Amino acid sequence: MDLLSPVKHYFSLDLNNPLLSVSCFFIFLLFLLNLIRIRTASKSKSNLNLPPSPPKLPIIGNLHQLGTLPHRSFRSLSKKYGPLMFLQLGQTPAVVISSAELACELMKTHDLTIADRPQGTCPKILLYGCTDLGFGSYGSENWKQKKKICANELLNLRRVQQFKSIREEESGDLVNKIRDLCLSGAGSVNLSELLIATSNDIVCKCLLGNKFNTKENIRIAELTRKVMINLMAFSVGDYFPSLSWVDALTGLVSRLKAIFGELDYFFDHVIEERRNMMMKMIRSGHDQFSNRKCFLDVVLQFQDDDMLHYSFSQNDIKSILLDMFLGGTDTSSTAMEWAMAELVMNPTKIQKAQEEVRRVVGKKSKVEEEDINQMTYLKCVVKEILRLHPPTGLISPRLTRSTLNFRGYTLPPKTTVYINAWAIQRDAEFWERPEEFVPERFEKNDVEFKGHDFHFIPFGSGRRMCPGMLFGVAAVESTLANLLYWFDWNLPSINGVAVQNVDMEETFGLTVRKKLPLYLKPIPYYP
Template identity: 35%
Template structure:
């Protein structure tokens, strides 16, 4: 009698478990893309390698150009060709414009109250309009150009002075340190209207706090735990929750203090500046911006403007050292257009087509966000003939697309001439090259990023010859694991000045 009751009960419980187990339910109801077989509870977490973009590119060779992967019970679909990227970013853009926010990102973005992590809807449309028409308008970008040229020339001056020190003369410098400082000073001046560092490189009190927040953000971002993918394990990671809470509190206090300072200055003087914090305070009522959105937008600018610039330019210098032919050719162009008796400016960039090709080739071969930021399906959708259920994360593997021999001749070669042979847009219309995304999620600051990266590369190779000790064979060209692809080993290189001494002075400007 007991067995007669227990058997149907066991069968019923098993059926409930299987129906509740998302991978089984998905396979039962949908024609999913192929992929590695998920394990119960953990999915494919055991299979995923730390360097995610290379892992996914390898899997695309095994499972095909579109495949499924489970992180815990959450389904992700990865596309690895330009044709499939077009299906995601254009053909089905309206159904794939939401964001998948981890608990950590959800906390930092205040539930998607910013731009980067907001789901597609009225809030996103409003904030994107603000960014496109106001913060990143051609007029504002041009108005902020003095700050960019100030910080680029400050970087050059710093490299030059260090290279002349007796203990450093003829020695390698850590290139990333100068690029990172430049990116930090540039984006904080654009966002917060303050430099935070004096002429000797000493941080003030606010600068030290900001440095802690940014460094801690990197640490938290690198600390991946299974609780991120298996929510019911979160109670085992109270220390992580407390660390997130401290970070969020300090970031909020810092930003509110900056906002209060600017509001007080505006009341006192009645004048406004060009930078983003004053723009947001000015436009607050027009766009009905809450405090969480203003804070979120400011941190969006910081996070998007620091890492990507540093990453792209470091890879560019590394590739130019490994390809002396290209380095000589871009220097010849700079010497011919700019000469050796004045500084390059952003106004020269339209007359430097090969330099622009060098920047574009670096964005192709080393996209700073190689899997782009994750899209999320707001409804069931088909991609590549397969079903993608509502709620699925969809990632575009821009790194794999850049290395696809079907669309790029000799894809692993750093060859800027490919863009002289064919003009390829990199602001979202050509799906072979999408370092800034496309469609509804196209980065509104794309042109600012292109201008800054091109300017930095131009100054670094106009002012200096670059080499590495021990030969290029020893250079580590592997990526560091993470959402963004820093070089695994920071580039160390020897700078040798090639212009007159007076051209290595910073062109300092105040806030504009």
Template identity: 40%
Template sequence: MWLSRRPAAPAGPVGTAGHRPPAPPREVMRIHDAAFASRPLNPMQELAYRGAEGVIFAPHGEGWRRLRGICATELLSARRVRSFRPVREDEAGCLLRAVAAAAAAGAPVNLGERVAAYIADATVRAIIGSRFERRDAYLRMLQEGLKIVPGMTLPDLFPSSRLARLVSRAPAQIERHRRGMQQFIDAIIAEHRESRASGKDSDDDEDLLDVLLRLQKEVDSQYPLTTENIKTVMLDMFGAGSETSATTLQWAMAELMRNPRVMRRAQDDVRRALADHGKVTEDKLANLHYLPLVIKETLRLHPPAPLLLPRRCGSPCQVLGFDVPKGTMVIVNAWAIGRDPAHWDEPEEFVPERFEASGRDFRGTDFEFIPFGAGRRMCPGIAFGLAHIELALAALLFHFDWELPGGMAAEELDMTESFGVTTQLQSDLVVVAVPRVPMCIE
């Protein structure tokens, strides 16, 4: 069952600005949210997870509620996200230095690669800290896993066919990757336990794995955890926290390069607010007005997961008068909803100003704008991801002016989307950085 925009004919409740709120997403994510609170797993995902419950794909029930509670109160709370500010600022400094080095050499920079490295390193450091010696190899394996599992392989297309499993390479690749990841994660967990047992680390130095291990050890904890839970949550955190944020940041810069007027206004906003500071720090981001609108408009046109993640009907219900039987998979097309002319003026244009007076937000209450979903299965890591995006985008705009290589005109920039769980730019975002505000080297 596919849900995107609301048909024009039926009448319904009137939303903000005289627009009708999209009925199908509201039906699935609010009215019948409990019925659609589980996720379907394709055969290759089942092979990869082997029944281990995480946050993303766990079936709706007590185990999922337990882990969701840990995310809300321990792993992804505002306080915990703030605690990783030094990590983000340190990794943002690495990103800026890499861009500055390319600028000094007079060379273009592949900004997509640099941004992906920044997000990945900051995310991994938040999850497992900086102590793990094989962190780079672990990071490579995580990225390989994101490419292997989500694909529509032969066993996914023909789940009842033994021949499909025999001729497909996917099962062997997934099993090999799963064993490799188990070895890495076992080593990481053992290292963290030894560090804690030796008293080398304090609670002030907790990364997210430390938090999970502490909760597991607390006998009276309201969230009992198994080691398999912990391993799966680690994979969920990286998968949800890295690729989606990197994709959004790349699209934001691509849209700014393609829209010089918006670029100038965004840079004016950042440089005016931070003129007396000489560098971008998170505590100054609250003074920005226009940059948050740029991020919202990027999420409208380029939601990180354009089809969100599928939901499975757990009990029979009716959606728009249609009977939906138990077991039906429902896909919500956030990409189409964000471009629906019934709810957005000039929906294909990049116009951040549209959010100045509309009051629309992506927190799950405006169903014409749901890049992170809504309801029980809404993404719990919004604050974690946005913290990385806001800091890096502000820093890149503050310290550098940006040009396209070879005298390319803005309208010539290739904005073709690649197909996948996340929709990335198909071509590398190669740009020329022109230093504008010198960086403070500490």
């Protein structure tokens, strides 16, 4: 019996071919030399005074201990090896911070030293060579320009308030969709899918001036989700740079390029359409920019106006749009999804939230954002969700720019720094009943998520703090208020049997979201 026949069949290769045999020999030799180099580099690091570390395996180091949910794996390891923990992930050194005290010291005292991001295989392909705002090199002129325009024209308080009519309109559309589903006799609705679509519509109208039709909306939502998932995909080259060629053999590179190509074409089409519309309005005598209807209009104006000192290429514009889609859709919908899951599992909490929302709104025809400012318990619910289920369990990783001396230990340059917000926000030292959903903890607690209270940092802190905090929270509050006002919510029935619990299992990507979609049964409320 030929034991290699399955291999021959799978690869469709003639393993008796002399040329192929020689090629395999050289590939194996190259692989062996790389392993020797890895062992040599590992021995040189052992001379440094590194933080405590779990036992390592040869070559792969601690990679096998990551698990499918790294934020949980890191917390388990940190309980044994301490809140400052060193990991050797292949050839990549990393540290994990799992306490508020250490996070505060690191991001206050050494924030500039850890201001860069690790630019791995997936971000480089998907994010225009890591020239975007999220992964771009801190302090570069291009990065400064992008941060400035995003802060001034999309993400600051003034602009977020100007977008309130869009949030109100899209929340109203969501309510109408759910009502239609109720009238059609649907026993339950896929709330996860509806929330993603609503978040996408809000971002589209704020960025591009209008939302897409249903087909295009589904397409951009799918592409954005693919990017979110694949940004955290395992790449051999990230952990073994000398073996980066393996990513091409496994098909990772081709898969990433296919996603990027489709997304890049989509953005080219959107930008061209908007530019043509602008030209028509200018020719007809309209001042396109007097009202600054959308973010893309402003960016295109800056690109065309030499007096404004911005030098954005087409790829620069697309990288900004992609960042805003990634930051404004999946993170917001994930937070809302967890909120509705926790509320429906806690009947007294959802009743308390609904009573407040309905008391404040009264019998008005719509929920206005001025009403939300009076909903103190709803804001507590949002805070508690961001504490218990931060959309990014691990704050986007940082990278040391030079040797860092921290707490008596030496961290070499190019060390990846993971700050485990998920673990910090469930630390019993700061939080009573930390694993439970208790919005009331914030009723007499003035702790905020603005990066100053380091035991509550869902958006990070310091120079690389998430700039879209105000934009995202406003969308979450508006949508939740509408869902709670216009509907009562129950768990669905399957084959006539009422479901007793919501599956709260997680799946890990750039966001930590529910593994399974959230199906709930809405009952329309008529004030």
